[in-house]
Amino acid sequence: MGWWFLMTLVILQWNARSLIANGQEFKKYVPELIDRPHVICVQETWLKPQLEFVMYGYTSIRKDRETGKGGGVATFIKNGIRYKLISKGIDNESVVIRVWSGESSIKVVNFYNPCSRLNTDILESVCGSMQGKIVVCGDFNTHSTLWGSNDADNNGSVVEEFIDDKELVCINDGKGTRYNSSSNTESAIDLTLVSNEIAGISTWEVKDRSTVGSDHYPIITRIGIEVQQDSEVNIPRWKLDKADWQAFQEMSETKCMELLNKNITNVEEMNDEIVNSIIQIAEETIPKSRGNKRKKSVPWWDESCRKAVKSRNKAFGQLKAHHTIETLINYKRVQAIVRKMIRSAKRTHWREFCNKIGNETQLSDIWRVIRRMSGVGQSVEIPVLCSNNQCHVMNERLEPEVSRDELINSFSSVLTIFATLSDFATSH
Numbered sequence: 001m002g003w004w005f006l007m008t009l010v011i012l013q014w015n016a017r018s019l020i021a022n023g024q025e026f027k028k029y030v031p032e033l034i035d036r037p038h039v040i041c042v043q044e045t046w047l048k049p050q051l052e053f054v055m056y057g058y059t060s061i062r063k064d065r066e067t068g069k070g071g072g073v074a075t076f077i078k079n080g081i082r083y084k085l086i087s088k089g090i091d092n093e094s095v096v097i098r099v100w101s102g103e104s105s106i107k108v109v110n111f112y113n114p115c116s117r118l119n120t121d122i123l124e125s126v127c128g129s130m131q132g133k134i135v136v137c138g139d140f141n142t143h144s145t146l147w148g149s150n151d152a153d154n155n156g157s158v159v160e161e162f163i164d165d166k167e168l169v170c171i172n173d174g175k176g177t178r179y180n181s182s183s184n185t186e187s188a189i190d191l192t193l194v195s196n197e198i199a200g201i202s203t204w205e206v207k208d209r210s211t212v213g214s215d216h217y218p219i220i221t222r223i224g225i226e227v228q229q230d231s232e233v234n235i236p237r238w239k240l241d242k243a244d245w246q247a248f249q250e251m252s253e254t255k256c257m258e259l260l261n262k263n264i265t266n267v268e269e270m271n272d273e274i275v276n277s278i279i280q281i282a283e284e285t286i287p288k289s290r291g292n293k294r295k296k297s298v299p300w301w302d303e304s305c306r307k308a309v310k311s312r313n314k315a316f317g318q319l320k321a322h323h324t325i326e327t328l329i330n331y332k333r334v335q336a337i338v339r340k341m342i343r344s345a346k347r348t349h350w351r352e353f354c355n356k357i358g359n360e361t362q363l364s365d366i367w368r369v370i371r372r373m374s375g376v377g378q379s380v381e382i383p384v385l386c387s388n389n390q391c392h393v394m395n396e397r398l399e400p401e402v403s404r405d406e407l408i409n410s411f412s413s414v415l416t417i418f419a420t421l422s423d424f425a426t427s428h
Protein backbone atom coordinates (compact mmCIF):
# COMPACT_ATOMS: atom_id res chain seq x y z
CA MET A 1 0.00 0.00 0.00
CA GLY A 2 1.39 3.35 -0.94
CA TRP A 3 0.71 6.46 1.04
CA TRP A 4 0.53 9.96 -0.23
CA PHE A 5 0.36 13.16 1.70
CA LEU A 6 -2.41 15.66 1.77
CA MET A 7 -1.23 19.06 2.75
CA THR A 8 -4.34 20.06 4.64
CA LEU A 9 -6.37 18.23 7.18
CA VAL A 10 -10.03 19.14 6.74
CA ILE A 11 -12.34 18.66 9.72
CA LEU A 12 -16.07 19.23 9.60
CA GLN A 13 -17.99 19.66 12.83
CA TRP A 14 -21.73 19.93 13.14
CA ASN A 15 -24.39 19.63 15.78
CA ALA A 16 -26.92 17.57 13.81
CA ARG A 17 -29.91 17.82 16.15
CA SER A 18 -30.64 14.26 15.13
CA LEU A 19 -29.04 12.24 12.38
CA ILE A 20 -32.31 10.34 12.23
CA ALA A 21 -34.05 13.50 11.00
CA ASN A 22 -31.20 15.25 9.17
CA GLY A 23 -28.72 12.49 8.42
CA GLN A 24 -29.98 11.68 4.93
CA GLU A 25 -29.58 15.25 3.79
CA PHE A 26 -26.16 15.32 5.45
CA LYS A 27 -25.10 12.24 3.48
CA LYS A 28 -25.82 14.20 0.35
CA TYR A 29 -24.28 17.42 1.67
CA VAL A 30 -20.83 16.02 2.50
CA PRO A 31 -19.84 14.63 -0.93
CA GLU A 32 -20.84 17.92 -2.53
CA LEU A 33 -18.40 19.97 -0.47
CA ILE A 34 -15.42 21.16 -2.49
CA ASP A 35 -13.01 19.73 0.08
CA ARG A 36 -14.26 16.42 1.26
CA PRO A 37 -13.56 16.40 5.00
CA HIS A 38 -11.12 13.82 6.34
CA VAL A 39 -12.70 13.80 9.76
CA ILE A 40 -16.31 14.64 10.62
CA CYS A 41 -17.31 15.32 14.21
CA VAL A 42 -21.06 15.22 14.75
CA GLN A 43 -22.74 16.12 18.04
CA GLU A 44 -26.31 15.37 19.07
CA THR A 45 -26.64 12.36 16.79
CA TRP A 46 -29.65 11.14 18.78
CA LEU A 47 -28.72 7.64 17.61
CA LYS A 48 -29.24 4.52 19.67
CA PRO A 49 -26.88 1.53 19.51
CA GLN A 50 -29.36 -0.64 17.59
CA LEU A 51 -29.65 1.98 14.84
CA GLU A 52 -27.16 1.86 11.98
CA PHE A 53 -25.93 5.06 10.44
CA VAL A 54 -23.47 4.69 7.61
CA MET A 55 -21.68 7.46 5.77
CA TYR A 56 -20.47 6.21 2.44
CA GLY A 57 -16.65 6.32 2.29
CA TYR A 58 -16.22 6.81 6.01
CA THR A 59 -15.68 4.66 9.07
CA SER A 60 -17.67 5.73 12.09
CA ILE A 61 -16.97 5.70 15.79
CA ARG A 62 -19.97 6.48 17.94
CA LYS A 63 -20.67 7.26 21.52
CA ASP A 64 -24.44 7.04 21.69
CA ARG A 65 -26.47 8.24 24.61
CA GLU A 66 -27.79 4.96 25.88
CA THR A 67 -30.39 6.15 28.32
CA GLY A 68 -32.53 9.18 27.78
CA LYS A 69 -33.29 11.26 24.76
CA GLY A 70 -31.01 13.14 22.40
CA GLY A 71 -27.28 13.57 22.82
CA GLY A 72 -24.56 11.34 21.49
CA VAL A 73 -21.54 12.01 19.31
CA ALA A 74 -20.08 10.31 16.24
CA THR A 75 -16.73 10.78 14.54
CA PHE A 76 -16.44 9.73 10.90
CA ILE A 77 -13.02 9.10 9.37
CA LYS A 78 -12.55 9.07 5.63
CA ASN A 79 -11.44 5.71 4.27
CA GLY A 80 -7.72 5.57 3.69
CA ILE A 81 -6.79 7.95 6.50
CA ARG A 82 -4.52 6.43 9.12
CA TYR A 83 -6.14 6.75 12.50
CA LYS A 84 -6.58 5.08 15.83
CA LEU A 85 -9.35 5.26 18.40
CA ILE A 86 -7.98 6.69 21.66
CA SER A 87 -11.10 6.80 23.83
CA LYS A 88 -14.83 7.02 23.95
CA GLY A 89 -16.43 8.94 26.79
CA ILE A 90 -17.48 7.24 29.97
CA ASP A 91 -20.22 9.32 31.56
CA ASN A 92 -19.53 12.00 29.01
CA GLU A 93 -20.21 12.31 25.32
CA SER A 94 -16.90 12.30 23.52
CA VAL A 95 -14.84 10.40 20.96
CA VAL A 96 -11.10 10.92 20.77
CA ILE A 97 -9.05 9.69 17.83
CA ARG A 98 -5.51 10.16 16.59
CA VAL A 99 -4.84 10.83 12.94
CA TRP A 100 -1.39 10.28 11.52
CA SER A 101 0.35 13.21 9.95
CA GLY A 102 3.80 12.77 8.50
CA GLU A 103 6.02 11.38 11.22
CA SER A 104 3.80 12.68 13.99
CA SER A 105 0.09 12.69 14.62
CA ILE A 106 -2.76 14.90 15.68
CA LYS A 107 -5.42 14.19 18.22
CA VAL A 108 -9.01 15.03 17.28
CA VAL A 109 -11.47 15.37 20.15
CA ASN A 110 -15.21 15.39 19.46
CA PHE A 111 -17.14 16.62 22.48
CA TYR A 112 -20.72 17.44 23.35
CA ASN A 113 -21.65 19.19 26.55
CA PRO A 114 -25.39 18.69 27.08
CA CYS A 115 -25.89 21.98 28.91
CA SER A 116 -24.42 20.65 32.08
CA ARG A 117 -22.09 22.30 34.50
CA LEU A 118 -18.56 22.16 33.20
CA ASN A 119 -15.35 22.03 35.14
CA THR A 120 -11.78 21.73 34.02
CA ASP A 121 -11.53 18.18 35.39
CA ILE A 122 -14.17 17.02 32.92
CA LEU A 123 -12.40 18.70 30.01
CA GLU A 124 -9.07 17.27 31.13
CA SER A 125 -10.43 13.76 31.46
CA VAL A 126 -12.07 13.93 28.04
CA CYS A 127 -9.00 15.26 26.23
CA GLY A 128 -6.46 13.13 28.09
CA SER A 129 -2.81 13.88 27.48
CA MET A 130 -2.24 17.31 25.96
CA GLN A 131 1.14 16.40 24.50
CA GLY A 132 1.52 17.13 20.82
CA LYS A 133 -0.95 18.56 18.35
CA ILE A 134 -4.60 18.55 19.28
CA VAL A 135 -7.91 19.81 17.91
CA VAL A 136 -10.93 19.90 20.18
CA CYS A 137 -14.23 20.50 18.48
CA GLY A 138 -17.70 20.36 19.80
CA ASP A 139 -20.79 21.99 21.12
CA PHE A 140 -19.83 23.32 24.54
CA ASN A 141 -23.07 25.22 25.22
CA THR A 142 -21.13 27.97 26.92
CA HIS A 143 -20.80 31.69 26.36
CA SER A 144 -17.79 33.94 26.41
CA THR A 145 -16.82 37.13 24.64
CA LEU A 146 -13.67 35.25 23.64
CA TRP A 147 -15.61 33.41 20.95
CA GLY A 148 -18.15 36.04 20.12
CA SER A 149 -20.96 35.83 22.65
CA ASN A 150 -22.43 39.07 23.91
CA ASP A 151 -22.42 37.71 27.40
CA ALA A 152 -20.31 35.34 29.43
CA ASP A 153 -21.22 32.59 31.84
CA ASN A 154 -19.34 30.58 34.43
CA ASN A 155 -19.19 27.55 32.19
CA GLY A 156 -17.58 29.81 29.59
CA SER A 157 -14.99 30.89 32.13
CA VAL A 158 -14.19 27.25 32.76
CA VAL A 159 -13.46 26.77 29.07
CA GLU A 160 -11.38 29.96 29.03
CA GLU A 161 -9.37 28.68 31.96
CA PHE A 162 -8.86 25.35 30.22
CA ILE A 163 -7.70 27.10 27.05
CA ASP A 164 -5.20 29.18 29.05
CA ASP A 165 -3.95 26.34 31.10
CA LYS A 166 -3.40 23.93 28.21
CA GLU A 167 -1.98 26.56 25.86
CA LEU A 168 -4.79 26.11 23.38
CA VAL A 169 -6.13 28.70 21.00
CA CYS A 170 -9.80 29.17 20.23
CA ILE A 171 -9.88 29.66 16.47
CA ASN A 172 -13.55 30.71 16.30
CA ASP A 173 -13.76 34.01 14.46
CA GLY A 174 -16.73 35.30 16.43
CA LYS A 175 -19.44 34.25 13.99
CA GLY A 176 -22.57 32.62 15.28
CA THR A 177 -22.78 28.87 14.92
CA ARG A 178 -26.33 28.29 16.02
CA TYR A 179 -29.33 30.04 14.53
CA ASN A 180 -32.45 30.77 16.56
CA SER A 181 -35.18 31.12 13.98
CA SER A 182 -37.76 32.60 16.33
CA SER A 183 -35.56 35.47 17.45
CA ASN A 184 -33.43 35.71 14.27
CA THR A 185 -30.30 35.65 16.38
CA GLU A 186 -27.15 33.61 16.20
CA SER A 187 -25.06 32.40 19.08
CA ALA A 188 -21.56 31.01 19.17
CA ILE A 189 -21.60 27.81 21.17
CA ASP A 190 -19.76 25.42 18.86
CA LEU A 191 -16.06 25.83 19.49
CA THR A 192 -12.83 24.75 17.88
CA LEU A 193 -9.74 24.77 20.09
CA VAL A 194 -6.32 23.89 18.72
CA SER A 195 -2.88 23.64 20.24
CA ASN A 196 -0.68 26.68 20.03
CA GLU A 197 1.72 25.24 17.49
CA ILE A 198 -0.94 24.73 14.83
CA ALA A 199 -3.08 27.81 15.48
CA GLY A 200 -1.15 29.78 12.87
CA ILE A 201 -1.80 27.22 10.17
CA SER A 202 -5.49 26.69 10.94
CA THR A 203 -8.48 28.35 9.36
CA TRP A 204 -12.06 28.26 10.51
CA GLU A 205 -15.20 28.75 8.46
CA VAL A 206 -18.89 28.63 9.30
CA LYS A 207 -20.90 27.27 6.36
CA ASP A 208 -23.82 29.58 7.01
CA ARG A 209 -25.80 29.06 3.83
CA SER A 210 -27.64 26.15 5.33
CA THR A 211 -27.97 24.34 8.61
CA VAL A 212 -28.72 21.05 6.78
CA GLY A 213 -31.94 20.71 8.72
CA SER A 214 -30.41 21.31 12.14
CA ASP A 215 -30.25 24.67 13.89
CA HIS A 216 -26.45 24.63 13.93
CA TYR A 217 -24.28 25.41 10.93
CA PRO A 218 -21.59 23.01 9.76
CA ILE A 219 -18.11 24.37 10.49
CA ILE A 220 -15.00 23.58 8.49
CA THR A 221 -11.57 23.72 10.08
CA ARG A 222 -8.54 23.39 7.84
CA ILE A 223 -5.17 22.66 9.36
CA GLY A 224 -2.11 23.03 7.17
CA ILE A 225 -0.36 19.83 8.14
CA GLU A 226 0.48 16.75 6.17
CA VAL A 227 -1.97 13.94 6.48
CA GLN A 228 -1.34 10.49 5.16
CA GLN A 229 -3.89 8.87 2.98
CA ASP A 230 -3.78 5.53 1.31
CA SER A 231 -2.97 6.19 -2.31
CA GLU A 232 -5.38 3.51 -3.36
CA VAL A 233 -8.37 5.75 -3.10
CA ASN A 234 -10.28 3.21 -5.09
CA ILE A 235 -10.07 0.46 -2.59
CA PRO A 236 -9.54 -2.89 -4.29
CA ARG A 237 -11.84 -5.76 -3.54
CA TRP A 238 -11.23 -9.44 -3.26
CA LYS A 239 -12.75 -11.31 -6.18
CA LEU A 240 -14.18 -14.06 -4.06
CA ASP A 241 -15.73 -15.90 -6.96
CA LYS A 242 -12.34 -16.24 -8.63
CA ALA A 243 -10.52 -17.48 -5.58
CA ASP A 244 -8.74 -20.78 -5.29
CA TRP A 245 -10.62 -21.84 -2.20
CA GLN A 246 -9.07 -25.22 -1.93
CA ALA A 247 -5.62 -23.73 -1.80
CA PHE A 248 -6.85 -21.11 0.62
CA GLN A 249 -8.21 -23.70 2.97
CA GLU A 250 -5.22 -25.96 2.79
CA MET A 251 -2.78 -23.16 3.34
CA SER A 252 -4.86 -21.78 6.19
CA GLU A 253 -5.03 -25.12 7.92
CA THR A 254 -1.32 -25.63 7.60
CA LYS A 255 -0.68 -22.15 8.91
CA CYS A 256 -3.13 -22.65 11.75
CA MET A 257 -1.32 -25.75 12.93
CA GLU A 258 2.00 -24.02 12.57
CA LEU A 259 0.84 -21.15 14.77
CA LEU A 260 -0.60 -23.44 17.41
CA ASN A 261 2.65 -25.38 17.57
CA LYS A 262 4.57 -22.18 18.01
CA ASN A 263 2.76 -21.83 21.35
CA ILE A 264 2.77 -18.04 21.26
CA THR A 265 1.43 -16.55 24.49
CA ASN A 266 1.82 -12.90 23.68
CA VAL A 267 -1.46 -11.55 22.31
CA GLU A 268 0.09 -8.80 20.23
CA GLU A 269 2.43 -11.27 18.61
CA MET A 270 -0.37 -13.73 17.98
CA ASN A 271 -2.44 -10.99 16.43
CA ASP A 272 0.36 -10.05 14.06
CA GLU A 273 0.95 -13.65 13.10
CA ILE A 274 -2.70 -14.38 12.38
CA VAL A 275 -3.32 -11.17 10.52
CA ASN A 276 -0.23 -11.50 8.42
CA SER A 277 -1.05 -15.13 7.64
CA ILE A 278 -4.59 -14.39 6.51
CA ILE A 279 -3.51 -11.51 4.34
CA GLN A 280 -0.58 -13.43 2.91
CA ILE A 281 -2.68 -16.48 2.08
CA ALA A 282 -5.44 -14.34 0.62
CA GLU A 283 -2.93 -12.47 -1.51
CA GLU A 284 -1.74 -15.78 -2.94
CA THR A 285 -5.12 -17.38 -3.53
CA ILE A 286 -7.69 -14.62 -4.10
CA PRO A 287 -7.38 -12.19 -6.99
CA LYS A 288 -8.26 -8.54 -6.41
CA SER A 289 -10.11 -6.08 -8.55
CA ARG A 290 -9.47 -2.40 -8.82
CA GLY A 291 -11.85 -0.50 -6.64
CA ASN A 292 -14.98 0.85 -8.16
CA LYS A 293 -15.50 4.40 -9.14
CA ARG A 294 -17.31 6.54 -6.66
CA LYS A 295 -20.95 5.54 -6.40
CA LYS A 296 -23.86 7.74 -5.58
CA SER A 297 -23.87 8.05 -1.83
CA VAL A 298 -27.66 8.03 -1.66
CA PRO A 299 -29.10 6.22 -4.69
CA TRP A 300 -32.64 7.34 -4.07
CA TRP A 301 -31.84 11.06 -4.01
CA ASP A 302 -33.89 12.53 -6.82
CA GLU A 303 -34.88 15.79 -8.40
CA SER A 304 -37.66 16.38 -5.88
CA CYS A 305 -35.18 16.16 -3.00
CA ARG A 306 -32.81 18.53 -4.74
CA LYS A 307 -35.57 21.05 -5.40
CA ALA A 308 -36.88 20.85 -1.85
CA VAL A 309 -33.45 21.49 -0.39
CA LYS A 310 -32.85 24.34 -2.79
CA SER A 311 -36.07 26.09 -1.91
CA ARG A 312 -35.47 25.50 1.81
CA ASN A 313 -32.05 27.16 1.52
CA LYS A 314 -33.62 30.05 -0.33
CA ALA A 315 -36.26 30.44 2.38
CA PHE A 316 -33.46 30.37 4.95
CA GLY A 317 -31.70 33.26 3.21
CA GLN A 318 -34.96 35.22 3.09
CA LEU A 319 -35.63 34.57 6.75
CA LYS A 320 -32.24 35.86 7.78
CA ALA A 321 -32.54 38.92 5.55
CA HIS A 322 -36.12 39.84 6.52
CA HIS A 323 -37.24 38.29 9.72
CA THR A 324 -41.02 38.38 9.73
CA ILE A 325 -43.68 35.97 10.82
CA GLU A 326 -44.30 35.13 7.14
CA THR A 327 -40.70 34.29 6.33
CA LEU A 328 -40.47 32.27 9.54
CA ILE A 329 -43.55 30.24 8.77
CA ASN A 330 -42.40 29.74 5.21
CA TYR A 331 -39.00 28.52 6.36
CA LYS A 332 -40.51 26.03 8.80
CA ARG A 333 -42.91 24.83 6.15
CA VAL A 334 -40.26 24.15 3.52
CA GLN A 335 -38.03 22.51 6.12
CA ALA A 336 -40.86 20.09 6.85
CA ILE A 337 -41.19 19.46 3.11
CA VAL A 338 -37.50 18.58 2.83
CA ARG A 339 -37.82 15.86 5.44
CA LYS A 340 -41.00 14.54 3.88
CA MET A 341 -39.52 14.49 0.37
CA ILE A 342 -36.42 12.66 1.48
CA ARG A 343 -38.42 10.07 3.38
CA SER A 344 -40.77 9.51 0.50
CA ALA A 345 -38.01 9.32 -2.15
CA LYS A 346 -36.31 6.67 -0.07
CA ARG A 347 -39.52 4.72 0.35
CA THR A 348 -40.43 4.93 -3.34
CA HIS A 349 -37.00 3.75 -4.41
CA TRP A 350 -37.31 0.80 -2.08
CA ARG A 351 -40.80 -0.11 -3.28
CA GLU A 352 -39.80 0.04 -6.90
CA PHE A 353 -36.92 -2.25 -6.22
CA CYS A 354 -39.08 -4.73 -4.34
CA ASN A 355 -41.53 -4.83 -7.23
CA LYS A 356 -38.70 -5.67 -9.57
CA ILE A 357 -37.60 -8.64 -7.55
CA GLY A 358 -38.65 -11.60 -9.59
CA ASN A 359 -37.35 -15.05 -10.10
CA GLU A 360 -34.39 -13.70 -11.97
CA THR A 361 -33.07 -11.30 -9.40
CA GLN A 362 -29.75 -12.43 -8.11
CA LEU A 363 -29.38 -12.61 -4.38
CA SER A 364 -26.24 -10.54 -4.69
CA ASP A 365 -28.22 -7.75 -6.35
CA ILE A 366 -30.59 -7.66 -3.44
CA TRP A 367 -27.77 -7.35 -0.98
CA ARG A 368 -26.14 -4.68 -3.10
CA VAL A 369 -29.29 -2.59 -3.02
CA ILE A 370 -29.84 -3.12 0.67
CA ARG A 371 -26.32 -1.97 1.36
CA ARG A 372 -26.74 1.04 -0.85
CA MET A 373 -30.06 1.94 0.71
CA SER A 374 -28.25 2.30 3.98
CA GLY A 375 -25.55 4.25 2.19
CA VAL A 376 -22.80 1.67 2.48
CA GLY A 377 -22.00 1.40 -1.19
CA GLN A 378 -20.06 -1.42 -2.68
CA SER A 379 -16.46 -0.63 -2.03
CA VAL A 380 -16.37 -2.12 1.40
CA GLU A 381 -12.81 -1.83 2.51
CA ILE A 382 -10.67 -4.90 2.83
CA PRO A 383 -10.28 -5.06 6.57
CA VAL A 384 -6.99 -3.60 7.66
CA LEU A 385 -6.03 -5.62 10.66
CA CYS A 386 -2.39 -4.68 11.06
CA SER A 387 -0.89 -3.52 14.29
CA ASN A 388 2.36 -2.19 15.76
CA ASN A 389 4.35 0.19 13.59
CA GLN A 390 3.20 -1.46 10.43
CA CYS A 391 -0.16 0.13 10.05
CA HIS A 392 -2.26 2.21 12.34
CA VAL A 393 -5.65 1.75 10.85
CA MET A 394 -7.56 -0.03 13.54
CA ASN A 395 -10.88 -1.65 13.25
CA GLU A 396 -13.10 -0.50 16.06
CA ARG A 397 -13.81 -4.05 17.08
CA LEU A 398 -10.16 -4.95 17.18
CA GLU A 399 -9.21 -3.27 20.37
CA PRO A 400 -5.94 -4.31 21.93
CA GLU A 401 -7.54 -6.03 24.91
CA VAL A 402 -8.56 -9.14 23.00
CA SER A 403 -7.18 -12.34 24.39
CA ARG A 404 -5.20 -14.99 22.61
CA ASP A 405 -8.23 -17.30 22.67
CA GLU A 406 -10.41 -14.67 21.15
CA LEU A 407 -7.88 -14.22 18.39
CA ILE A 408 -7.76 -17.92 17.68
CA ASN A 409 -11.54 -17.92 17.70
CA SER A 410 -11.75 -15.04 15.33
CA PHE A 411 -9.18 -16.70 13.11
CA SER A 412 -11.29 -19.81 12.90
CA SER A 413 -14.43 -17.80 12.29
CA VAL A 414 -12.70 -16.05 9.42
CA LEU A 415 -11.83 -19.46 8.10
CA THR A 416 -15.43 -20.54 8.45
CA ILE A 417 -16.59 -17.47 6.58
CA PHE A 418 -14.15 -18.11 3.79
CA ALA A 419 -15.09 -21.76 3.71
CA THR A 420 -18.77 -20.86 3.45
CA LEU A 421 -17.97 -18.42 0.71
CA SER A 422 -15.98 -21.05 -1.08
CA ASP A 423 -18.92 -23.47 -0.92
CA PHE A 424 -21.14 -20.74 -2.22
CA ALA A 425 -18.73 -19.80 -4.97
CA THR A 426 -18.16 -23.34 -6.16
CA SER A 427 -21.86 -24.22 -6.18
CA HIS A 428 -22.59 -21.35 -8.59
Ligand SMILES: *[C@@H]1O[C@H](CO)[C@@H](O)[C@H](O)[C@H]1NC(C)=O
Pocket residue numbers: 087088089090091092094121122125126
Ligand atom coordinates in the same frame (compact mmCIF):
# COMPACT_ATOMS: atom_id res chain seq x y z
C1 LIG B 1 -15.10 11.04 30.35
O1 LIG B 1 -14.70 9.94 29.55
C2 LIG B 1 -13.34 9.62 29.66
C3 LIG B 1 -13.04 8.58 28.64
O2 LIG B 1 -12.86 9.22 27.43
C4 LIG B 1 -13.03 9.15 31.07
O3 LIG B 1 -11.66 8.86 31.17
C5 LIG B 1 -13.39 10.27 32.03
O4 LIG B 1 -13.24 9.82 33.35
C6 LIG B 1 -14.82 10.74 31.82
N1 LIG B 1 -14.97 11.95 32.60
C7 LIG B 1 -16.01 12.20 33.34
C8 LIG B 1 -15.95 13.45 34.15
O5 LIG B 1 -16.97 11.47 33.41
Ligand SMILES: *[C@@H]1O[C@H](CO)[C@@H](O)[C@H](O)[C@H]1NC(C)=O
Pocket residue numbers: 115116117118153154155156
Ligand atom coordinates in the same frame (compact mmCIF):
# COMPACT_ATOMS: atom_id res chain seq x y z
C1 LIG C 1 -23.43 26.00 33.75
O1 LIG C 1 -24.42 25.12 33.29
C2 LIG C 1 -25.33 24.65 34.27
C3 LIG C 1 -26.29 23.73 33.62
O2 LIG C 1 -26.97 24.39 32.61
C4 LIG C 1 -26.09 25.77 34.88
O3 LIG C 1 -26.91 25.26 35.92
C5 LIG C 1 -25.13 26.75 35.41
O4 LIG C 1 -25.85 27.86 35.86
C6 LIG C 1 -24.15 27.16 34.33
N1 LIG C 1 -23.20 28.05 34.87
C7 LIG C 1 -23.24 29.29 34.57
C8 LIG C 1 -23.15 30.23 35.68
O5 LIG C 1 -23.38 29.69 33.43
Ligand SMILES: *[C@@H]1O[C@H](CO)[C@@H](O)[C@H](O)[C@H]1NC(C)=O
Pocket residue numbers: 180181182183
Ligand atom coordinates in the same frame (compact mmCIF):
# COMPACT_ATOMS: atom_id res chain seq x y z
C1 LIG D 1 -34.73 31.56 20.78
O1 LIG D 1 -35.12 32.89 21.02
C2 LIG D 1 -36.33 32.98 21.75
C3 LIG D 1 -36.73 34.47 21.78
O2 LIG D 1 -35.67 35.25 22.21
C4 LIG D 1 -36.12 32.43 23.15
O3 LIG D 1 -37.31 32.50 23.89
C5 LIG D 1 -35.71 30.97 22.99
O4 LIG D 1 -35.42 30.41 24.26
C6 LIG D 1 -34.51 30.84 22.09
N1 LIG D 1 -34.28 29.43 21.83
C7 LIG D 1 -33.21 28.79 22.22
C8 LIG D 1 -33.26 27.32 22.05
O5 LIG D 1 -32.25 29.36 22.66
Ligand SMILES: *[C@@H]1O[C@H](CO)[C@@H](O)[C@H](O)[C@H]1NC(C)=O
Pocket residue numbers: 263
Ligand atom coordinates in the same frame (compact mmCIF):
# COMPACT_ATOMS: atom_id res chain seq x y z
C1 LIG E 1 2.90 -23.74 25.97
O1 LIG E 1 3.74 -23.07 26.87
C2 LIG E 1 3.30 -23.11 28.22
C3 LIG E 1 4.21 -22.27 29.06
O2 LIG E 1 5.36 -21.86 28.36
C4 LIG E 1 3.28 -24.58 28.68
O3 LIG E 1 2.82 -24.64 30.03
C5 LIG E 1 2.38 -25.37 27.78
O4 LIG E 1 2.40 -26.74 28.12
C6 LIG E 1 2.80 -25.21 26.32
N1 LIG E 1 1.79 -25.85 25.49
C7 LIG E 1 2.12 -26.56 24.40
C8 LIG E 1 0.98 -27.10 23.64
O5 LIG E 1 3.27 -26.80 24.08
Ligand SMILES: *[C@@H]1O[C@H](CO)[C@@H](O)[C@H](O)[C@H]1NC(C)=O
Pocket residue numbers: 359360
Ligand atom coordinates in the same frame (compact mmCIF):
# COMPACT_ATOMS: atom_id res chain seq x y z
C1 LIG F 1 -38.91 -17.29 -14.29
O1 LIG F 1 -39.31 -16.36 -15.28
C2 LIG F 1 -39.22 -16.83 -16.61
C3 LIG F 1 -39.54 -15.71 -17.56
O2 LIG F 1 -40.03 -14.61 -16.90
C4 LIG F 1 -40.16 -18.02 -16.80
O3 LIG F 1 -40.05 -18.54 -18.12
C5 LIG F 1 -39.78 -19.10 -15.79
O4 LIG F 1 -40.71 -20.18 -15.88
C6 LIG F 1 -39.76 -18.54 -14.38
N1 LIG F 1 -39.25 -19.53 -13.45
C7 LIG F 1 -39.86 -19.84 -12.33
C8 LIG F 1 -39.20 -20.86 -11.51
O5 LIG F 1 -40.88 -19.28 -11.97
